[in-house]
Amino acid sequence: MQGPSVEFEHVGLTLGNTRILENISFSIRAGSIHCIIGANGGGKTSLVRSMLGQMPHTGRITMHWHENRVIGYVPQTLDFDKTLPVTVNDFMAMTCQRRPVFLGSARSRRGQIEDVLSRMGLEGKGKYKLGNLSGGERQRVLFAQALIPEPAMLVLDEPMTGLDVAGREILERSIVEFARAGGTVVWINHDIVQVNETADTLTYIDREIRLQGDAREVLKGGVAAGLFPSLALGSTVAS
Amino acid sequence: MSWLYDIPRDYIIGLADQGVIHYTFLYAFVVNGFLCALVVGPLLGGIGTMVVIKRMAFFSQAVGHAALTGVAVGVIIGESYTAPYVSMFSFCILFGLFLNFAKNRTKMSSDTLIGVFLSISLAIGATALLWVSARVNTHILDTVMFGSILTVNDTDMTVLLVTTLVTALVALPLYNQMLLASLNPSLAHVRGINVHLLEYVFVLLVTILTVACVKIVGAVLVEALLLIPAAAARNLNRSIRGFVIWSIIFSTASCLIGVYAPMRWDLPVPSGGAIILTAAMIFLATMIIRMLVPRFREATL
Numbered sequence: 001m002q003g004p005s006v007e008f009e010h011v012g013l014t015l016g017n018t019r020i021l022e023n024i025s026f027s028i029r030a031g032s033i034h035c036i037i038g039a040n041g042g043g044k045t046s047l048v049r050s051m052l053g054q055m056p057h058t059g060r061i062t063m064h065w066h067e068n069r070v071i072g073y074v075p076q077t078l079d080f081d082k083t084l085p086v087t088v089n090d091f092m093a094m095t096c097q098r099r100p101v102f103l104g105s106a107r108s109r110r111g112q113i114e115d116v117l118s119r120m121g122l123e124g125k126g127k128y129k130l131g132n133l134s135g136g137e138r139q140r141v142l143f144a145q146a147l148i149p150e151p152a153m154l155v156l157d158e159p160m161t162g163l164d165v166a167g168r169e170i171l172e173r174s175i176v177e178f179a180r181a182g183g184t185v186v187w188i189n190h191d192i193v194q195v196n197e198t199a200d201t202l203t204y205i206d207r208e209i210r211l212q213g214d215a216r217e218v219l220k221g222g223v224a225a226g227l228f229p230s231l232a233l234g235s236t237v238a239s
Numbered sequence: 240m241s242w243l244y245d246i247p248r249d250y251i252i253g254l255a256d257q258g259v260i261h262y263t264f265l266y267a268f269v270v271n272g273f274l275c276a277l278v279v280g281p282l283l284g285g286i287g288t289m290v291v292i293k294r295m296a297f298f299s300q301a302v303g304h305a306a307l308t309g310v311a312v313g314v315i316i317g318e319s320y321t322a323p324y325v326s327m328f329s330f331c332i333l334f335g336l337f338l339n340f341a342k343n344r345t346k347m348s349s350d351t352l353i354g355v356f357l358s359i360s361l362a363i364g365a366t367a368l369l370w371v372s373a374r375v376n377t378h379i380l381d382t383v384m385f386g387s388i389l390t391v392n393d394t395d396m397t398v399l400l401v402t403t404l405v406t407a408l409v410a411l412p413l414y415n416q417m418l419l420a421s422l423n424p425s426l427a428h429v430r431g432i433n434v435h436l437l438e439y440v441f442v443l444l445v446t447i448l449t450v451a452c453v454k455i456v457g458a459v460l461v462e463a464l465l466l467i468p469a470a471a472a473r474n475l476n477r478s479i480r481g482f483v484i485w486s487i488i489f490s491t492a493s494c495l496i497g498v499y500a501p502m503r504w505d506l507p508v509p510s511g512g513a514i515i516l517t518a519a520m521i522f523l524a525t526m527i528i529r530m531l532v533p534r535f536r537e538a539t540l
């Protein structure tokens with residue numbers, strides 16, 4: 001499996017009278033973990049949604065694909081009516097099979113669904129109502145759905161929100177393994193320590209690009225400029 | 240198409256003739272009502288689950304009322320006032336599509352927009368009805384609003400059957416996609432689902448099935464049948480499978496009991512009203528079960 005590389009050329013986005021992104025140009029290497037960081041309202045989600053073709057952006061975003069063109073997407077939250085009678089298995093099945101979900105999981109998908117749920121530490125939770133899961137468990141389900149069918153690229157919009165330590169470790173390990181196997185990861189992440197430990201490259205945006213390049217180099221420069229106090233406290237920037 | 244209906248009709252009448260089932264089934268209009276109930280029940284019960292999930296109950300009510308305007312338009316252009324299907328379908332489809340278009344363009348919440356369109360449609364309908372009141376007995380409006388399952392003819396049954404087949408052929412393969420699009424449109428889009436197109440498809444389906452059922456259960460009651468069985472099923476189920484299956488069972492049972500019970504026990508209740516009252520009783524029963532059975536206990540706030 002080989003993930004795509006991505007090129008952003010002079011990308012801009014204006015919604016109403018608000019300029020959200022301005023002249024964003026950078027590229028993401030195939031098979032790398034690229035983190036997008038920045039303050040709230042800085043345009044991170046808008047940039048990712050522009051890449052997914054969901055925003056009326058200007059400029060050009062090009063993806064250079066190989067055979068597998070599947071994107072596994074983990075949205076920020078699953079904003080839905082929690083009283084709906086939808087189980088974890090229902091949700092997983094509706095994302096990856098054509099057979100109406102009320103007729104049950106397709107046999108071909110059943111094993112895969114069980115496998116990804118157990119990889120996310122959700123064994124035995126398939127019959128639980130989605131609305132009754134904790135926020136962290138729901139995040140794991142959201143991540144699990146992104147793994148079927150096997151993606152070449154993972155697009156993650158703050159997938160760690162609400163996760164406990166065990167959940168963070170499981171997801172982080174899965175993401176790193178996915179990239180080592182050749183997949184491309186685009187990851188919006190607020191946790192600078194985690195970015196420092198996992199990212200190959202990063203872009204720091206606040207409407208326009210503030211910092212961009214190799215993750216360690218950028219973070220070092222950022223720490224020196226007092227941009228990342230959480231990293232400076234721990235002094236964990238890899239040399 | 241009459242021969243197609245004669246097969247089950249003759250069979251059921253034959254059973255009544257032999258005394259196997261109640262003698263009211265000797266009448267063809269009762270059998271017609273029963274056959275319609277067998278089709279309308281699963282159709283509205285099944286689609287009702289999606290209407291509840293997509294929070295479109297108010298939309299189906301608006302389409303039902305638009306059908307009233309459709310009837311008035313039909314009379315104006317010279318269609319038969321007992322079955323103005325061309326006008327009803329045309330007006331309601333235009334109404335539904337334009338409403339969805341406006342919703343996409345204005346990004347306004349759907350209940351506000353439906354309220355606006357419903358009022359406009361009713362105003363047009365009231366005006367048009369005033370023009371046509373000299374030409375037809377306005378009591379036909381009662382049939383449009385509350386239906387008359389015991390007066391359905393072969394044309395009504397054909398319209399219902401074709402609508403049911405179209406709905407099943409379109410909705411079954413697209414069920415999961417519609418579900419995902421309503422839970423998270425962004426995720427659905429990444430999965431290759433055309434979210435906007437699916438919205439139009441669903442609006443069209445609800446529109447045509449509402450119009451097809453207007454003569455049978457009435458404009459007001461279609462909405463009730465789309466909603467109450469699904470709401471009752473939702474009270475008792477945790478999975479989509481249980482939700483859909485029980486909604487179909489509740490809806491079909493309501494239709495069959497609503498047609499049969501008033502005739503069997505000589506009750507002074509019209510069939511449309513009896514169908515909805517049965518569904519309402521089922522809903523109340525599920526609510527009581529939900530309150531009393533510990534496995535349904537949830538957070539109080």
